[in-house]
Amino acid sequence: MPLRRRCEIHLLLRMKSLTSLCLAVVAMAAGCLLAGCSKSETAAGNAPAKPRVALVMKSLANEFFGTMTAGAKAHQAAHAADYELIANGIKNETDLSEQVALVDQMVAMQVSAIVIAPADSKALVPALKRARQAGIVVINIDNRLDAAAMQEAGLQVPFVGPDxxxxxxxxxxxxxxxxxxxxxxxxxxxxxxxxxxxxxxxxxxxxxxxxxxxxxxxxxxxxxxxxxxxxxxxxxxxxxxxxxxxxxxxxxxxxxxxxxxxxxxxxxxxxxxxxxxxxxxxxxxxxxxxxxxxQHGDQLAVFGIEAALEALRLQQTGSDRSTPVDVVAR
Amino acid sequence: MNTLRRSADFLFLALLLGVLIAFFSGMSDHFWSMQTVNTVANRIPPLALAAMGMTFVLIAGGIDLSIGSVAALAGAVFGWLVVDRGVSVPVATLAALGAGALCGSANGALVNWMRMPSFIVTLGLLEGARGLAYLATDSQTKYLGERLGALQATVPGLGLSVAFLLAVAGVLVAHFVITRMVFGRHVIAVGTNEEAARLVGLSPGKVRMTVFVLSGLVAAAAGLCQVSRLGAADPNAGAGLELSAIAAAVIGGTSLMGGRGSMLATFVGVLIIATLEAGLAHLGASEPVKRVVTGAVIVCAVAAEAARSRWMARWLNRSGN
CATH class of the missing domain: 3.40.50.2300 (Response regulator)
Incomplete structure (x- = not known):
């Protein structure tokens, strides 16, 4: 069976090259990750007092939340001396567990404030309660948390967003x-x-x-x-x-x-x-x-971030604010 | 006897569809109308195409979970090329279909070379292709308007869209391929018993590759149909399309173990799902009710079909056939 043997060798070679390709890709990805990490570390090292604000969004695949995040990043770039921004989102609007995990991660990272667009108005309450207990300022944007659920949990989170x-x-x-x-x-x-x-x-x-x-x-x-x-x-x-x-x-x-x-x-x-x-x-x-x-999507997260920075400055939990909504018609 | 059995399967499905139509017509004043027929017909091409590709893969003993994401990717590539790059529609269409075929060949290659189960490989692409779709559109819905409107043009007097007719033609061709062509037999052989197929000199790898490329290609076509109907390319499009396609195929009696399935029956499965969707919306059923009812109909259809074929097999045995 010389032919079959040759095929096998051929296949083996192919698999080898594929494996090395995979390895190369993994190595590159790891390199990028490391580079990214070290960069943020040095940034934190230069200005230790700078508050870190975590923006926890819903689906970044949704254009609306993408715009919100882009607005927040632009704002941070313009106020780079005032705060650091960690923007995160979930892949699917209804993926609650992923968002809860994100909040927990932010708590573990000991951020100063969390600005969150909750994927669900009730399910995020316990996770945010943990964040508050860890001394983190929490600001609710976009989708309002359920008042009854918050009261039951003994949680107070100001809502900054459109009516x-x-x-x-x-x-x-x-x-x-x-x-x-x-x-x-x-x-x-x-x-x-x-x-x-x-x-x-x-x-x-x-x-x-x-x-x-x-x-x-x-x-x-x-x-x-x-x-x-x-x-x-x-x-x-x-x-x-x-x-x-x-x-x-x-x-x-x-x-x-x-x-x-x-x-x-x-x-x-x-x-x-x-x-x-x-x-x-x-x-x-x-x-x-x-x-x-x-509802000025590009500014919605910014309003939340500003409220969070103010709450940090004044050392308060902050209060509800309503942001402008304009009708667009021909 | 086989023909008898197959036509009995088909009749049973048609009967089920008839019952659904009769039920909704009785419950809603405007359901029984040409307009409803047109609305349902013109919105099923994506599912009909996707389910056709899925049936091929299932018959060959695989599964393709990536088709929803591939459909979105094809739409995204089309939207990106046309809106952001100013590429002409025919070229963008070819590129979109090419992207689908490429995804399919990636699936086929990984399944063949790495000997990975197709469930895992295509699950990977379900994520990967969706990510690429977001990258291509910058996560934004691309407005296309009439640029792919030709597919939605309706045939005068019939009210059926070009996309629908193309989808039906595709299903008929697929049916012919599976029942009458050598390639169809090969697909069935590989799905029934891969080792036996290899021993009689077939190349299961080649058959699988072809089937996956085909599945990717029709998934891309499904994505383009959707883009044309909605006049916009949405990177979130086609989420869950793979599950609807599997449901349609399974209602149509396709075996998840491979080796058995019918394109026409899958198409009736598609009609059943679409009728159910339209009918429940007609009645104004709430979202939870819609989901419960849809799930129940899928399970009941398959259960009733299984019971019926068991009963029929016994009856045929007893009458000495």
Whole structure:
């Protein structure tokens, strides 16, 4: 079997080269890691008194949180003398355990403050309680922690963030102003367990009630374009006289717009969004989306960081602050 | 007798689909309409394609968990090239499909050369390809508008999209390949008993490689269909697509042990899942209810199918066939 033997040798050689490639990659990765570590160590060594602020985000894959983090990094670069920033995020919006682990890691690193966008308004409470007990300043941004859960845990964390309900109400009014009393409308909400999603739904509902519209359905699009597209497609079929769809974020509004187009009902069904992501530009210009809310995503984490620095300076826990939300319409 | 058995499998699935449609039509005023048919038909191409690729891999005795991420990567590559690099749509389409095929060949190569189980290899790519998709789009949704709109153009009078027709054509071709072509027999042989296949002179490595490349390629096509329908490339797209594809294949009677499966039955599985999704949204069911019902239907479909085929085998034996 000379042929088979040769094949085997060939395979072996191949495996060897693959293995060495793997080794090289691992070595390079390790090198980068080490370089990164030593750099931050020297930075800490130069200015020992500089507070270290940990930013714990939700999914960095989500454009909105990416923008928030970028804003925070820009702010830190401009105030490099004032504080050090450690930005972290989780890979999946619903991966709670990963975020809890991140908080615990930050506690172990003995950071001065944690600014967190909780993936869940209740599940993060125990981890943040541990952080407070370790003497770390905690500031809550983006998604508000549950008041009852905090009270039960004896935890006090100030919330620095936009009034989602007021924002949704304002966006909702832009749409309802174009409708008649009794018109059928629907809401596509986010993940029902997240407080910001609930607040936006409440804001939309308030606008709908004010205008005397007929809310025919509220369904979850799980914050995602594809899910919202499916839900919107079915809503359009189930309610031939549907006049507007209020979406709790812009990704879902994109999905709804695609469904309206597929149903050939462009111009007949109004869409509202929330967040003002970049992809909204052309849709707002064409009128496919009537209005969205800009909560100044790039500044949201910065507001939280500033509150944390102030709390550190004054040695207090800090207090709630609401940040601006603007309606963006054509 | 085999034909009898196979058509009985198929009829049973069609019956199940019929029951679902009848149920939703009874419960919701507007479900029974051409519009619903069009909405469902035009949103299934990604799942239909992905499930087709998955069925190939499953029949060959492997599994491909990376298809959702590969679909997202293909969309991301397309969005990045078109929006940020100003590349023309046809070139970007080819690049996206190429990325899918490349992912598939990476899967195939690792399974063949390193002798790793496909579950692990493709699990690795599930993470890796998703990461690359985020890198390609800078984690931002890329707005594309009408640039890939051709796939969504509807055939006049039918209301069915080009993407749907392409997906159906793909399924029919795949069915032909599995049932009538030599390559299809090889896939089945490798999935049934790899050692036996090797002993009769087949090359299981080659068959596996082809099947994985095919799976990557159709996953990329699925991603492009999704991009075209939504008019935007979302790096989060296709999350969980692999599980829906496996569910569709399993409802269609494909064996997770390899060697057995039908493209047409998988397609009916896709229709069942899509009908369920649309119907529950029609009724305005809440998210938890949707999930519970969907899970229950998948399990019941497979259980009922297993019970039926056991019963039928006994009946055939008794009647002396």
């Amino acid at each position: 989602n309900r007021a924002g949704a109400l304002a966006v909702g009014r832009v749409v309802t102003a174009r409708l008649q009393k009794g018109d059928a409308v629907a809401i596509i909400e986010g993940i029902p367990t997240a407080d910001n999603g609930r607040q936006r739904r409440l804001g939309f509902e308030e606008a709908i009630k004010e205008a005397g519209l007929n809310l025919v359905s509220v369904q979850s699009g799980q914050w995602e374009m594809e899910k919202a597209n499916t839900v919107a497609g079915s809503l359009l079929n189930a309610h031939p006289n549907l006049k507007a769809i209020f979406c709790a974020n812009d990704n879902m509004a994109l999905g709804a717009v695609a469904a309206i187009k597929a149903a050939g009902r462009e111009g007949q069904v109004l869409v509202a969004g929330f967040d003002n992501i970049k992809a909204m530009g052309p849709l707002l210009a064409s009128g496919a989306v009537l209005a969205t809310a800009d």
